[in-house]
Amino acid sequence: MAVQLPQKQREYDVAVIGGGILGVSIAYWLSDLFDDCSIALIERETKVARHTSSRNTGMIHRPFYLNPEKKRIFARASQKSYYLWRDLASKYSLTWKPVGTFEIALSEEQVKTLDHYKEWASQNGMNYNEFEILDSNGVKSLEPQVKCAGAIFSKTDTCVDYGEFTNFLFDKASKNGVKFVGGYEVERISEFEGKNNVHLRSRNDGSILQISSNYLVNAAGGGSIDITHKLGLAKEYTDLHFRGEYWKVDEPFASKVTRNIYSVARFKEYPFLDPHLIVRASGKREIGPNAVLVSSPFTYKGLSEKRLQIISKLFERPLGPKLKLFTNETFLSLVWHEWRSSISKKAMCARVKEFVPALDVSYLNERGLAGVRNSVIDNNGFVPEAILVSGKSSIHILNYNSPGATGAPAFSAYVVSKMMDEGHLGNLKRTPNPRSQDDGWKFEDATDL
Ligand SMILES: Cc1cc2nc3c(=O)[nH]c(=O)nc-3n(C[C@H](O)[C@H](O)[C@H](O)COP(=O)(O)OP(=O)(O)OC[C@H]3O[C@@H](n4cnc5c(N)ncnc54)[C@H](O)[C@@H]3O)c2cc1C
Numbered sequence: 001m002a003v004q005l006p007q008k009q010r011e012y013d014v015a016v017i018g019g020g021i022l023g024v025s026i027a028y029w030l031s032d033l034f035d036d037c038s039i040a041l042i043e044r045e046t047k048v049a050r051h052t053s054s055r056n057t058g059m060i061h062r063p064f065y066l067n068p069e070k071k072r073i074f075a076r077a078s079q080k081s082y083y084l085w086r087d088l089a090s091k092y093s094l095t096w097k098p099v100g101t102f103e104i105a106l107s108e109e110q111v112k113t114l115d116h117y118k119e120w121a122s123q124n125g126m127n128y129n130e131f132e133i134l135d136s137n138g139v140k141s142l143e144p145q146v147k148c149a150g151a152i153f154s155k156t157d158t159c160v161d162y163g164e165f166t167n168f169l170f171d172k173a174s175k176n177g178v179k180f181v182g183g184y185e186v187e188r189i190s191e192f193e194g195k196n197n198v199h200l201r202s203r204n205d206g207s208i209l210q211i212s213s214n215y216l217v218n219a220a221g222g223g224s225i226d227i228t229h230k231l232g233l234a235k236e237y238t239d240l241h242f243r244g245e246y247w248k249v250d251e252p253f254a255s256k257v258t259r260n261i262y263s264v265a266r267f268k269e270y271p272f273l274d275p276h277l278i279v280r281a282s283g284k285r286e287i288g289p290n291a292v293l294v295s296s297p298f299t300y301k302g303l304s305e306k307r308l309q310i311i312s313k314l315f316e317r318p319l320g321p322k323l324k325l326f327t328n329e330t331f332l333s334l335v336w337h338e339w340r341s342s343i344s345k346k347a348m349c350a351r352v353k354e355f356v357p358a359l360d361v362s363y364l365n366e367r368g369l370a371g372v373r374n375s376v377i378d379n380n381g382f383v384p385e386a387i388l389v390s391g392k393s394s395i396h397i398l399n400y401n402s403p404g405a406t407g408a409p410a411f412s413a414y415v416v417s418k419m420m421d422e423g424h425l426g427n428l429k430r431t432p433n434p435r436s437q438d439d440g441w442k443f444e445d446a447t448d449l
Contacts, residue, residue: 013034023041034431048180104355185200187200198211234398239398243299294372
């Protein structure tokens with residue numbers, strides 16, 4: 001059944017797919033910079049921030065652990081965005097709890113990684129008084145429950161609620177005129193010079209809606225690679241989905257640890273970080289996330305949402321990158337290790353016990369909210385950075401992983417500036433005094449990544 005919308009509601013200058021923190025930030029900047037730009041924000045759910053943007057650790061990550069060469073864009077986007085989020089939170093009383101993070105070394109070998117982190121912290125623009133290297137006794141004096149060989153203490157890591165941030169920006173974007181097309185999933189899509197036609201299906205009653213736009217932004221998170229493939233783009237890439245699970249830690253033990261405790265990643269080329277002990281913005285403590293291989297971006301329980309989904313996921317094209325991984329013994333043993341920590345609470349607890357020995361499985365009685373990370377792979381394995389793919393009149397953002405929520409304000413400005421540089425918004429007039437400036441958000445400062 002086709003739903004007829006008035007003509008003026010079906011044609012837009014820009015259609016943005018994805019109502020997560022990235023799509024909302026892009027829609028926000030566009031509506032702020034161009035008063036006369038008509039924008040549709042298309043989202044499969046009826047509200048924004050229903051997936052990864054609310055289902056994460058909730059940390060503003062400072063970029064000490066990001067290699068400035070291999071993860072340059074993520075490092076620079078998080079550094080710039082830290083100040084943007086901080087000023088916004090301060091002006092509008094949004095949640096902002098600077099609790100700090102210890103990233104700990106579990107062995108003398110890992111202590112060497114801390115020296116890299118110290119260099120990267122400076123290279124990525126952190127102030128010298130924001131971080132400190134501590135030996136095991138230094139850590140013990142501040143966090144008596146933690147056992148390690150040393151740590152970097154990043155003092156400005158901050159707990160926030162990214163769902164709250166996304167909804168806040170969404171309200172601003174809506175006031176600027178962005179039209180929310182919620183509850184519709186992109187089913188088909190076609191692109192020709194200067195025009196995109198998006199065919200949507202309602203998740204509620206199956207009705208069909210057509211939208212056309214002069215330009216399209218694909219910020220669909222775990223759904224973005226499927227959209228590029230529908231357009232015949234990014235065919236060298238495919239993706240895998242890893243569910244990150246959490247367990248809440250009971251009091252009175254929980255409050256004995258006052259900062260986030262992360263451990264240095266052992267397998268840097270894979271998306272398997274060991275679970276951390278984290279402080280939530282609510283003040284609650286949790287352990288997690290692990291990284292359990294599942295078959296879709298929305299599999300919050302079990303292995304797949306639908307029957308046979310796992311088979312179609314395994315055999316979707318291109319096959320090469322997956323074949324390489326699934327014949328790699330290290331990868332397979334890590335996958336099993338992560339699954340074990342999903343099936344067994346004791347196995348999950350044991351991973352954190354390595355550095356918080358007094359944590360007991362009896363303190364873990366309720367699961368936290370799981371989220372799914374979507375990692376893009378090609379023939380060289382896991383891709384370390386976000387990927388931008390341009391179509392004839394579209395841009396697609398793939399592999400937008402952690403610290404993607406931290407970096408969203410600057411990264412989204414960077415995407416919009418790319419659209420402007422390529423002449424896709426040439427017919428629109430810039431607003432002389434964008435409202436973002438009243439919040440201290442200066443577009444030109446944010447875009448230089
Ligand atoms: C376990 C975990 C912990 C994390 N912790 C942190 C952290 O502490 N700090 C940090 O900075 N980052 C963290 N991240 C990363 C961060 O959460 C993500 O980088 C960020 O939320 C991605 O935002 P997004 O808008 O791209 O994706 P999403 O929030 O997933 O939004 C994409 C949207 O697109 C919609 N969509 C998908 N397909 C379609 C379709 N076909 N049609 C219509 N709509 C569609 C979806 O419904 C979804 O709402 C974490 C991620 C995970 C998984």
